[in-house]
Amino acid sequence: MPQTLRYGLAALIVLVILWGVWTLNAGGVADRPLAISLILGSAFGLVLQRSRFCFYCNLRDLVERREPAGVLAILVALAIGAIGYTAIFGAWLPTPAIERLPPTAHIGPVSLVLVGAALIFGLGMGISGSCLSAHFYRLGEGSPVAPFAIIGAAAGFGIGFYTWNELYLTFMQTAPSAWMPHALGYAGSLVLTLLLLAGLALLALWWGRPRAGEPLPPLTVSEAFRRLFVLRWPATFAGAAVGVISILAYFRVAPLGVTAELGSIVRTGAASLAVLPERLVGLDGFRGCATVIKEALLSNNGLFVLGLIFTAFASALIANQFTPRLPNVKDVFRGLAGGVLLGWGAMTALGCTVGVLLSGIHAGAVSGWVFLGFCALGAILSMPIGRRLETRSA
Amino acid sequence: MTALTPRLATLAGAIVIAGFSTAAIAQEGPLVTADWVLDNLNNENVRIFEVSTDVGVYERGHIPGAVNLHWHTDLVDTVRRDIVSAENFEAQLREAGVDEDTTIVLYGDNNNWFAAWGAWVFDIHGLGEVKLLDGGRKLWEEQGLPLDTATPEYVATEFALPESNTQLRARLSDVLEVVEGGAEVQLVDIRSPREYNGEIFAPEGVQELSIRAGHIPGAVNFPWGNAVNEDGTFKSADELKAAFAAIGIDGSQPIITYCRIGERSSHTWFVLSRILGYDVRNYDGSWTEYGNSVGVPIANPAGTVWGAL
Numbered sequence: 001m002p003q004t005l006r007y008g009l010a011a012l013i014v015l016v017i018l019w020g021v022w023t024l025n026a027g028g029v030a031d032r033p034l035a036i037s038l039i040l041g042s043a044f045g046l047v048l049q050r051s052r053f054c055f056y057c058n059l060r061d062l063v064e065r066r067e068p069a070g071v072l073a074i075l076v077a078l079a080i081g082a083i084g085y086t087a088i089f090g091a092w093l094p095t096p097a098i099e100r101l102p103p104t105a106h107i108g109p110v111s112l113v114l115v116g117a118a119l120i121f122g123l124g125m126g127i128s129g130s131c132l133s134a135h136f137y138r139l140g141e142g143s144p145v146a147p148f149a150i151i152g153a154a155a156g157f158g159i160g161f162y163t164w165n166e167l168y169l170t171f172m173q174t175a176p177s178a179w180m181p182h183a184l185g186y187a188g189s190l191v192l193t194l195l196l197l198a199g200l201a202l203l204a205l206w207w208g209r210p211r212a213g214e215p216l217p218p219l220t221v222s223e224a225f226r227r228l229f230v231l232r233w234p235a236t237f238a239g240a241a242v243g244v245i246s247i248l249a250y251f252r253v254a255p256l257g258v259t260a261e262l263g264s265i266v267r268t269g270a271a272s273l274a275v276l277p278e279r280l281v282g283l284d285g286f287r288g289c290a291t292v293i294k295e296a297l298l299s300n301n302g303l304f305v306l307g308l309i310f311t312a313f314a315s316a317l318i319a320n321q322f323t324p325r326l327p328n329v330k331d332v333f334r335g336l337a338g339g340v341l342l343g344w345g346a347m348t349a350l351g352c353t354v355g356v357l358l359s360g361i362h363a364g365a366v367s368g369w370v371f372l373g374f375c376a377l378g379a380i381l382s383m384p385i386g387r388r389l390e391t392r393s394a
Numbered sequence: 395m396t397a398l399t400p401r402l403a404t405l406a407g408a409i410v411i412a413g414f415s416t417a418a419i420a421q422e423g424p425l426v427t428a429d430w431v432l433d434n435l436n437n438e439n440v441r442i443f444e445v446s447t448d449v450g451v452y453e454r455g456h457i458p459g460a461v462n463l464h465w466h467t468d469l470v471d472t473v474r475r476d477i478v479s480a481e482n483f484e485a486q487l488r489e490a491g492v493d494e495d496t497t498i499v500l501y502g503d504n505n506n507w508f509a510a511w512g513a514w515v516f517d518i519h520g521l522g523e524v525k526l527l528d529g530g531r532k533l534w535e536e537q538g539l540p541l542d543t544a545t546p547e548y549v550a551t552e553f554a555l556p557e558s559n560t561q562l563r564a565r566l567s568d569v570l571e572v573v574e575g576g577a578e579v580q581l582v583d584i585r586s587p588r589e590y591n592g593e594i595f596a597p598e599g600v601q602e603l604s605i606r607a608g609h610i611p612g613a614v615n616f617p618w619g620n621a622v623n624e625d626g627t628f629k630s631a632d633e634l635k636a637a638f639a640a641i642g643i644d645g646s647q648p649i650i651t652y653c654r655i656g657e658r659s660s661h662t663w664f665v666l667s668r669i670l671g672y673d674v675r676n677y678d679g680s681w682t683e684y685g686n687s688v689g690v691p692i693a694n695p696a697g698t699v700w701g702a703l
């Protein structure tokens with residue numbers, strides 16, 4: 001694609017997003033959170049695309065190529081977000097009283113179902129090649145797998161709704177929404193979180209065999225442009241940026257998550273076709289990427305995801321990383337099969353690597369750590385399958 | 395304190411405040427304006443409470459110094475269907491630094507819907523002079539007035555609730571006295587016309603919790619939202635008086651308001667009782683109790699049959 005076309009298209013996307021933000025912001029009190037969601041989604045999409053911030057790929061880089069930078073980016077994001085969340089909690093809920101949870105924070109129920117859902121989600125990541133947030137930004141890079149993974153995930157959500165009632169009644173009804181500050185206080189919870197993250201970082205560095213980076217030329221204007229828009233962002237910077245976006249999102253709108261809108265679309269569609277159980281017991285009472293029957297066209301999460309996809313697209317265009325390819329049978333299969341597992345896991349766990357893992361660990365939720373452990377296990381187990389399904393670009 | 399009636403107690407409080415406070419003192423009447431609240435943000439004899447329905451709105455920005463009341467845990471009994479007990483309520487007010495001479499102002503989202511319900515709960519517990527911020531959260535935000543995200547902490551008091559005022563509450567038996575016993579009381583159903591007519595069992599997005607549709611015989615319909623202006627403020631007393639007179643509610647007889655669960659009707663209770671000064675009780679059992687009761691008379695103009703195919 002010629003450079004003028006790439007830059008022109010990217011500029012157009014940026015203008016449309018800015019117009020959207022402007023219009024929503026002028027829409028008054030009720031629409032302002034929508035404008036903020038669109039901005040934050042765009043920022044998130046930019047960071048994901050520019051730094052290749054993908055939970056699965058970063059883990060695989062560490063496990064298979066012994067490259068720790070990506071995993072360190074995730075750990076930095078978790079640490080920064082946990083600090084910011086704690087500061088917000090201190091203002092909103094000065095003492096972590098036993099009967100209270102901070103409003104809207106993703107502190108999910110901890111049960112065997114979460115273990116299973118995280119494991120299945122991890123398998124879905126391995127088979128489809130990424131987690132859901134990464135499929136969204138790869139949509140913007142022209143990935144041949146991502147569209148099928150998202151279609152598969154929608155189907156997975158449908159299956160998740162179908163199995164929900166039984167799982168809820170058997171395992172989750174009495175499951176505790178365990179929150180570390182209840183047991184340890186805010187300081188104790190934050191210190192434990194940071195120690196665990198530091199331990200994981202040491203483990204990654206011990207296992208990793210990082211290669212020396214290319215020496216960078218002096219920082220001129222054109223070099224700054226190249227580092228911002230063409231080269232991959234440094235891991236620690238990307239991690240810090242994700243942490244900051246998460247803090248801002250929680251402070252102004254809601255915890256980060258990328259599956260609520262997808263789930264809501266599926267739930268609304270399925271409800272209107274009357275193919276789901278009429279009542280999903282207890283679902284609307286849990287914290288997490290809540291799926292609701294849609295009443296308005298525009299939602300915070302919908303705009304967040306749209307901003308993410310289109311900014312990733314613009315960013316990929318500028319970096320010349322928009323490389324669409326016609327999907328082959330393998331792409332379709334791994335997208336659909338992995339997507340179904342991702343969708344079922346995300347519905348049943350009440351979110352994905354962003355909504356449960358990231359926003360959960362930021363909030364001091366035990367559910368976030370359980371998801372981290374078992375989704376990583378599932379991903380590592382399925383890496384060999386993913387390798388076989390991969391189509392290497394020539 | 396218990397020897398004084400609630401009204402006297404508050405009056406006495408107001409006089410005490412007037413003695414040594416330089417800030418503007420409580421406006422007359424049941425409503426205060428946003429400007430008044432703004433002028434009294436630092437007045438330690440004024441305590442503002444937010445009662446909102448949407449989770450997280452208080453934390454992401456509330457009127458500076460306002461204390462949050464969760465309607466579904468703080469203002470109700472979480473086990474049996476009842477409003478909060480005097481004991482629990484008193485403890486919360488003490489923690490919020492409320493004292494005998496405190497002027498209490500409530501506000502909330504959705505046109506003060508649950509704030510008005512809060513006012514009814516406060517009133518039942520003997521705090522009849524509690525005020526609503528006219529326009530509630532909506533107007534405050536639209537005027538771009540300051541919001542705070544920190545949770546305030548106050549020095550706890552030894553406040554004791556005055557005697558409760560249970561006459562503000564109607565029970566099923568009171569309603570049946572009207573319907574079957576012919577008591578001279580007017581019933582006001584403040585639900586939507588479709589609920590009132592029995593076309594639907596519950597509004598959109600709400601579970602159908604009653605197995606009969608329609609309304610209590612003899613009740614007149616006045617959808618609660620008709621009492622507020624576009625900007626969320628209450629209509630003027632004259633407008634409200636005329637609107638209710640048009641459906642035969644003029645205060646000449648005692649009134650009972652009800653809705654589906656008793657919350658929306660608190661808003662109308664506030665209008666009729668506090669703004670117009672009529673004799674009003676709120677029936678918080680409302681349609682989910684009445685419409686499920688065995689053997690009570692029901693008016694169902696639409697004739698909808700529950701469970702019929």
